[in-house]
């Protein structure tokens with residue numbers, strides 16, 4: 068099911084409930100400190116108190132949710148019959164990816180969340196209590212590198228904005244451990260920076276070597292055809308609520324989240340779709356789009372005189388899958 072990038076009503080209500088009696092100024096300061104540490108490569112280690120966890124969730128959950136939602140939509144588009152029943156959310160934090168997966172897959176019945184941060188886990192469980200779908204989720208505390216060995220396989224495994232918190236050796240170990248727990252699909256999402264892209268690329272390569280297929284965004288298992296300084300990433304726009312604006316000290320009523328993801332499957336995808344890698348250029352005589360195809364990346368030109376093709380190319384957006392028409 069294609070889902071909206073905005074937080075589901077139950078999650079929004081649960082977060083709003085937590086905001087009662089919580090100072091926005093305090094939340095803004097805490098989230099500022101957390102982002103400064105993040106940008107310095109410190110990860111989520113500074114999230115220590117319940118107030119920090121809430122400040123983090125209020126500031127970041129809408130954007131990471133939007134990126135996960137877009138990534139799951141891309142998977143669903145390529146694998147419309149995929150109906151997972153079990154989910155493993157690795158580095159679940161406040162539970163963001165589990166909420167998005169519950170929306171995207173009505174078939175999900177069993178949710179296992181795993182995280183090393185006890186404070187964020189507590190918040191995740193409190194938020195989940197207000198959810199029709201997640202109320203009975205299981206939350207495993209501790210380091211995913213050790214813990215994953217103990218959990219059962221899941222139809223769908225998601226790791227959203229976590230691998231960047233590990234060193235390269237641990238990233239490789241976690242990648243193998245997650246794949247071992249994946250019955251059908253593994254979706255990994257990272258910030259859409261050159262470094263985030265490099266991590267996704269390494270994970271993609273490692274798992275293709277282990278037999279994985281790429282459902283999205285790439286239409287192939289070949290090496291990525293992009294050359295530095297170019298890097299693959301996408302953008303998801305999301306609305307900002309008033310509280311969200313206050314916490315981020317922002318004026319505009321929307322936010323653009325740059326992200327990169329890969330959806331890997333155990334069986335080859337039924338369709339291969341070219342991927343739109345940048346906003347297409349709509350000119351008078353033709354539309355020029357940067358498409359990643361099975362044969363590499365090429366600027367695709369669609370002339371206006373080719374009426375039907377031009378009409379459909381006008382609808383292409385950055386990140387879209389373009390199913391070949393013959």
Ligand SMILES: C[S@@+](CC[C@H](N)C(=O)[O-])C[C@H]1O[C@@H](n2cnc3c(N)ncnc32)[C@H](O)[C@@H]1O
Pocket residue numbers: 111127128131132157158159160161162163164181182183184187209210211212226227228229232233
């Ligand atoms: C940036 S947060 C992302 C949370 C959530 N997945 C999201 O998308 O909003 C990263 C999370 O990964 C967790 N984490 C980092 N390293 C971990 C590890 N080795 N084992 C388990 N969790 C880890 C952190 O505690 C934190 O909750």
